[in-house]
Amino acid sequence: MQNVTIHIIDREGKKHAVLAPTDMAMNLMEVVRSYELAPEGTIGICGGMAMCASCQCYVNSAHKLNAMEDDEDAMLAEAFNVKDNSRLSCQISISGVLNDLEIELAPEV
Numbered sequence: 349m350q351n352v353t354i355h356i357i358d359r360e361g362k363k364h365a366v367l368a369p370t371d372m373a374m375n376l377m378e379v380v381r382s383y384e385l386a387p388e389g390t391i392g393i394c395g396g397m398a399m400c401a402s403c404q405c406y407v408n409s410a411h412k413l414n415a416m417e418d419d420e421d422a423m424l425a426e427a428f429n430v431k432d433n434s435r436l437s438c439q440i441s442i443s444g445v446l447n448d449l450e451i452e453l454a455p456e457v
Contacts, residue, residue: 352444357408357452358385368442376437376446377403380453390456396438401427403437404454411449413440428457 351367354376358364368379377392380403394400398419404427407413413435416424420439424430434454440446 352442352447352449354379354446355409355448355450356380356383356385357450359453359456368446370442370444372442374442376405376440376442376451378438379442380437386453386456391453392438394438398423398436398439401436402456404429404434405437405451406431406454407433407435407449407451409448409450411446413446427454429454 350371351369354366354368356364356366364383364385366379366383368374375396377396380386381392391403393402401423416435417439420436423436424434437451
């Protein structure tokens with residue numbers, strides 16, 4: 349599978365179905381940015397290093413994601429608007445298992 353469909357609810361509550369390539373080593377934050385689903389400069393401020401939480405999202409579907417690393421866990425411990433299903437989208441690599449994943453972008457702080 350070369351592309352997966354990801355359902356992204358933007359910060360205004362609008363749902364987008366987007367295609368994400370599985371063969372380009374992208375992460376979910378980069379997909380959000382490439383489709384311009386958040387204003388420039390409001391998501392991925394640290395460049396995807398798990399150091400800012402600007403790309404926090406809520407995973408609304410029951411997909412089995414990669415385990416949370418210590419850096420991501422520490423960043424979410426300091427972030428605002430954190431929920432039980434919070435993840436940093438920069439830490440979620442695009443792969444075939446994400447087909448039909450649904451996420452919601454966390455509010456901008």
